[in-house]
Amino acid sequence: xxxxxxxxxGPSTLPLSVLEKAQRELVDFRGHGLSIMEASHRSKLYxxxxxxxxxxxxxxxxxxxxxxxxxxxxxxxxxFAMVPMNLYRGGVIEYANTGAWSKKAIKEAQIxxxxxxxxxxxxxxxxxxxxxxxxSDTCDYAHITSNNTIYGTQYKCFPETKAPLVVDASSxxxxxxxxxxxxxxxxxxxxxxxxxxxxTIVIVKKSLIENVSEDVPTMLRYKTHADANxxxxxxxxxxxxxxxxxxxxLEERGGIEAVAQYNEEKAALLYDAIDNSDGFYTGHARRxxxxxxxxxxxxxxxxxxxxxxxxxxxxERDMIxxxxxxxxxxxxxxxxNAMTIxxxxxxxxxxxxxxxxxx
Amino acid sequence: xxxxxxxxxGPSTLPLSVLEKAQRELVDFRGHGLSIMEASHRSKLYxxxxxxxxxxxxxxxxxxxxxxxxxxxxxxxxxFAMVPMNLYRGGVIEYANTGAWSKKAIKEAQIxxxxxxxxxxxxxxxxxxxxxxxxSDTCDYAHITSNNTIYGTQYKCFPETKAPLVVDASSxxxxxxxxxxxxxxxxxxxxxxxxxxxxTIVIVKKSLIENVSEDVPTMLRYKTHADANxxxxxxxxxxxxxxxxxxxxLEERGGIEAVAQYNEEKAALLYDAIDNSDGFYTGHARRxxxxxxxxxxxxxxxxxxxxxxxxxxxxERDMIxxxxxxxxxxxxxxxxNAMTIxxxxxxxxxxxxxxxxxx
Numbered sequence: 099x100x101x102x103x104x105x106x107x108g109p110s111t112l113p114l115s116v117l118e119k120a121q122r123e124l125v126d127f128r129g130h131g132l133s134i135m136e137a138s139h140r141s142k143l144y145x146x147x148x149x150x151x152x153x154x155x156x157x158x159x160x161x162x163x164x165x166x167x168x169x170x171x172x173x174x175x176x177x178f179a180m181v182p183m184n185l186y187r188g189g190v191i192e193y194a195n196t197g198a199w200s201k202k203a204i205k206e207a208q209i210x211x212x213x214x215x216x217x218x219x220x221x222x223x224x225x226x227x228x229x230x231x232x233x234s235d236t237c238d239y240a241h242i243t244s245n246n247t248i249y250g251t252q253y254k255c256f257p258e259t260k261a262p263l264v265v266d267a268s269s270x271x272x273x274x275x276x277x278x279x280x281x282x283x284x285x286x287x288x289x290x291x292x293x294x295x296x297x298t299i300v301i302v303k304k305s306l307i308e309n310v311s312e313d314v315p316t317m318l319r320y321k322t323h324a325d326a327n328x329x330x331x332x333x334x335x336x337x338x339x340x341x342x343x344x345x346x347x348l349e350e351r352g353g354i355e356a357v358a359q360y361n362e363e364k365a366a367l368l369y370d371a372i373d374n375s376d377g378f379y380t381g382h383a384r385r386x387x388x389x390x391x392x393x394x395x396x397x398x399x400x401x402x403x404x405x406x407x408x409x410x411x412x413x414e415r416d417m418i419x420x421x422x423x424x425x426x427x428x429x430x431x432x433x434x435n436a437m438t439i440x441x442x443x444x445x446x447x448x449x450x451x452x453x454x455x456x457x
Numbered sequence: 458x459x460x461x462x463x464x465x466x467g468p469s470t471l472p473l474s475v476l477e478k479a480q481r482e483l484v485d486f487r488g489h490g491l492s493i494m495e496a497s498h499r500s501k502l503y504x505x506x507x508x509x510x511x512x513x514x515x516x517x518x519x520x521x522x523x524x525x526x527x528x529x530x531x532x533x534x535x536x537f538a539m540v541p542m543n544l545y546r547g548g549v550i551e552y553a554n555t556g557a558w559s560k561k562a563i564k565e566a567q568i569x570x571x572x573x574x575x576x577x578x579x580x581x582x583x584x585x586x587x588x589x590x591x592x593s594d595t596c597d598y599a600h601i602t603s604n605n606t607i608y609g610t611q612y613k614c615f616p617e618t619k620a621p622l623v624v625d626a627s628s629x630x631x632x633x634x635x636x637x638x639x640x641x642x643x644x645x646x647x648x649x650x651x652x653x654x655x656x657t658i659v660i661v662k663k664s665l666i667e668n669v670s671e672d673v674p675t676m677l678r679y680k681t682h683a684d685a686n687x688x689x690x691x692x693x694x695x696x697x698x699x700x701x702x703x704x705x706x707l708e709e710r711g712g713i714e715a716v717a718q719y720n721e722e723k724a725a726l727l728y729d730a731i732d733n734s735d736g737f738y739t740g741h742a743r744r745x746x747x748x749x750x751x752x753x754x755x756x757x758x759x760x761x762x763x764x765x766x767x768x769x770x771x772x773e774r775d776m777i778x779x780x781x782x783x784x785x786x787x788x789x790x791x792x793x794n795a796m797t798i799x800x801x802x803x804x805x806x807x808x809x810x811x812x813x814x815x816x
Binding site for chain 1: 458459460461463465466467468469470471473476477479480483484485488489490491492494495496497498500530531532533534535537538561564565568569570646648653654655656671672673674675676677689690691692693694695696699775777778
């Protein structure tokens with residue numbers, strides 16, 4: 099069986115053992131005579147999967163009891179709208195603009211006529227760093243994008259604020275331990291670190307979602323889903339099942355701390371290859387804000403022709419998904435939880451071989 | 458391998474051949490060295506699946522070119538909110554109330570402060586029939602629920618109106634040929650007739666969604682998704698892949714007309730068993746409005762104890778999901794496209810055996 103090394107930004111690589119387990123169970127789920135896809139969401143069979151996924155998330159990520167864990171749909175893009183719908187109280191809301199996704203989040207709050215303050219911004223240097231953000235303590239909420247998939251930057255430490263902190267963790271959820279005392283709402287699409295596309299994870303302090311305007315549609319209220327354990331209507335059952343397998347896999351890997359250590363090692367290999375290339379490769383992000391999830395780099399003088407050649411060179415070695423986003427150009431290696439160190443090593447070798455041939 | 462006969466109302470049974478194909482392809486999709494779940498939604502690999510699903514839907518269901526085919530998320534429950542957000546023009550909107558799902562659709566329009574008229578209603582007889590609905594020609598839109606999953610009733614003919622007709626076809630999409638000249642927007646969750654949960658199908662006349670208020674969040678505008686071929690953000694890729702396999706299967710079965718004929722035969726077997734039971738079984742729905750998808754029935758005198766015994770009796774014969782919804786009690790056999798005639802025959806035999814033992 100062929101298996102490529104998949105550096106796509108999302109949907110992205112999943113652990114082979116998880117896919118193989120899903121394959122074994124696909125037609126006959128654990129001897130029950132049906133696929134988990136065919137099970138009623140009101141059946142004990144499915145509810146065990148659903149509640150098991152939540153329990154594993156709580157244990158692995160040490161989510162406090164006063165936080166709800168929700169499975170929604172629509173991706174982070176839907177959260178850009180749901181967050182202000184549920185959390186805006188008529189005051190000011192503050193956003194740090196650290197890239198394309200932050201911008202979209204800001205735009206959705208503006209569409210809802212919220213009073214939005216952009217308190218930090220790094221667009222003037224093409225979002226190559228995480229700007230210092232001083233959020234007020236009195237805003238309705240403060241919003242950050244913890245990892246910027248396109249630009250390859252990542253918060254190493256969350257800003258301090260007494261206001262509720264909302265974190266779009268779409269591209270780094272479950273990749274390192276977080277301090278819940280600092281976070282009031284975290285959201286993420288599952289398709290990078292936690293499963294396939296089609297499941298959106300929201301982890302939110304329950305007290306924050308109790309009061310919601312009666313004008314908000316039922317499906318767009320966090321409270322609807324929190325009160326119903328994410329079973330208000332039919333959830334994306336197969337996606338949640340895949341997420342439960344991913345949580346089991348994270349457990350087997352030794353939990354979030356072990357995975358975080360592994361992620362550090364993978365990223366170090368790539369950043370070292372860039373930094374030790376005598377200027378042949380240049381990283382897009384400033385060193386102190388480099389992402390452990392998305393490594394963005396160019397070739398000297400942003401030589402687009404040579405960059406395209408490197409992408410093709412890697413494809414010949416069965417490495418795919420390396421073309422950088424058009425906003426940065428160059429290459430981007432997305433190395434989420436499921437990317438192996440062996441995969442990263444192969445990429446480093448290819449980068450070295452290519453550099454020697456073209457220096 | 459064990460295989461139960463699954464009469465669940467949704468998520469529900471899928472064709473064994475479809476599940477087996479998905480299983481074969483799950484780890485290594487058609488020799489590409491990755492799962493379709495791992496493919497970028499911007500890759501040709503995935504786009505071929507995505508566009509193939511749309512094309513097959515268009516061919517099978519004879520969807521005219523001036524209609525957009527959209528893959529959304531959130532199920533019919535999200536459509537209850539999206540329809541008025543996109544189609545309400547400040548006038549009156551008219552709904553036929555034929556059951557629990559119609560009621561929810563009405564409630565969401567009311568939450569949005571639309572002027573809602575309920576022009577037909579069958580609650581006084583526990584929604585056992587489809588009431589005549591006279592929609593005005595001047596309302597912003599008219600809304601019906603084509604099949605009522607809980608009560609087992611179904612429109613045999615859509616109401617005539619010059620206003621745009623919106624059809625919630627969650628439980629009978631793709632089960633019979635429709636006249637698009639009568640329909641302006643159809644929506645459905647995929648998890649009954651068309652695939653797993655997590656994909657919502659919207660088929661809508663393009664001219665109807667051109668003008669949308671700037672206050673509507675980007676993700677909740679049909680136009681956003683129509684303009685981007687449902688790739689505005691990451692779609693539920695695996696669910697859409699499963700839907701594409703379901704469309705192939707429908708083709709292999711001879712298309713929608715052949716499947717509709719088969720569905721008639723399946724339903725006739727069950728309704729005959731009810732009607733020829735000397736009053737032991739009584740159907741909930743009035744004869745002229747009986748659903749071909751969900752067959753709802755009670756045992757004489759609505760004997761709940763005996764009904765529970767029949768459910769257990771069927772489970773012993775590997776038939777599951779037959780317990781009726783609490784609003785009707787009794788039993789409900791959901792016999793969507795993927796239910797086989799052999800499965801229905803086994804249920805009929807069990808009903809006969811049970812009746813003989815308890816008459």
